[in-house]
Amino acid sequence: MADSVTVADLVDNIRLDVLYGEDLLADRKITTSDISRPGLELTGYFNYYPAKRVQLLGITETSFAKGMTSDDLLQVMRQMCQPETPAFVISTQLEPPEELLQAAQESKIPVLGTKMTTSRVLSNMTNYLEGKLAERQSLHGVLVDIYGVGVLITGDSGVGKSETALELVKRGHRLIADDRVEVYQQDEQTLVGQAPAILAHLLEIRGIGIIDVMNLFGAGAVRSETDIDLIVHLESWSPDKKFDRLGNGDETQKIFDVIVPKISIPVKTGRNLAIIIEAASMNFRARSMGYDATKVFDDNLNRLIKQNSKNNK
Incomplete structure (x- = not known):
């Protein structure tokens, strides 16, 4: 601050x-x-x-x-x-x-x-x-603008946050911050994230080192700041860990006084995390506009159960 x-x-x-x-x-x-x-x-x-x-x-x-x-x-x-x-x-x-x-x-x-x-x-x-x-809080993670949705990618060190962000940038999305995200509360419902001045436009990729995203991909690949709308937490896959499969979980994280929706995604060899996070962002945007695929599935399932019940009478 x-x-x-x-x-x-x-x-x-x-x-x-x-x-x-x-x-x-x-x-x-x-x-x-x-x-x-x-x-x-x-x-x-x-x-x-x-x-x-x-x-x-x-x-x-x-x-x-x-x-x-x-x-x-x-x-x-x-x-x-x-x-x-x-x-x-x-x-x-x-x-x-x-x-x-x-x-x-x-x-x-x-x-x-x-x-x-x-x-x-x-x-x-x-x-x-x-x-x-405003009071600021420094969070460990990567902040990316995906189709206008500010996505904060969190997870343990080495889980693949920066590599996923690089793939998202290659797919046309915009990097705000890598490794450290400076967050402040703009109002009762809005969090804003930006990069510390020393890390602006930079991305650290293990085995390569520091790359300048704006220099490599152009000014359209970066933003100075964005609202934080969704948190995507990357977790190493484990057979003992249960992950949400239907999308009806209500996981959230509180930052300052703002409650931010949160999704936990398992990291496993062969999974394309960039595409998964991209889809999660589009699904979040669709839900914020009133379309809920989980509700559609539930309605279809209930309709099928009723239909089968009638046929069995």
């Missing part, structure tokens, strides 16, 4: 315009993903002013400011410009109040602008900051 994000990173990723403080961006730190819309503060109420947040002013705030006297507005803006305040953002291509620019210059706080509406820029900044500042 990153402790902070610079205002320079925010400007680059959200594509904000710098109205004041170009030379200040790299030194200003953002430590929370919450965004403040300072409405009550414009009236002089500062009892609970969240100074550590990015301050976003839209049509409502700037319209209210126009009705204030210059002295009163300057006093309020100076109170809003605290040492820990990262930056001010003006939405909808509005002109920032002169009093804000004066107070920001006195306190050396950047003032940013954007053509986006207040709701849009608020959503974009929140999503970006939540992704960067």
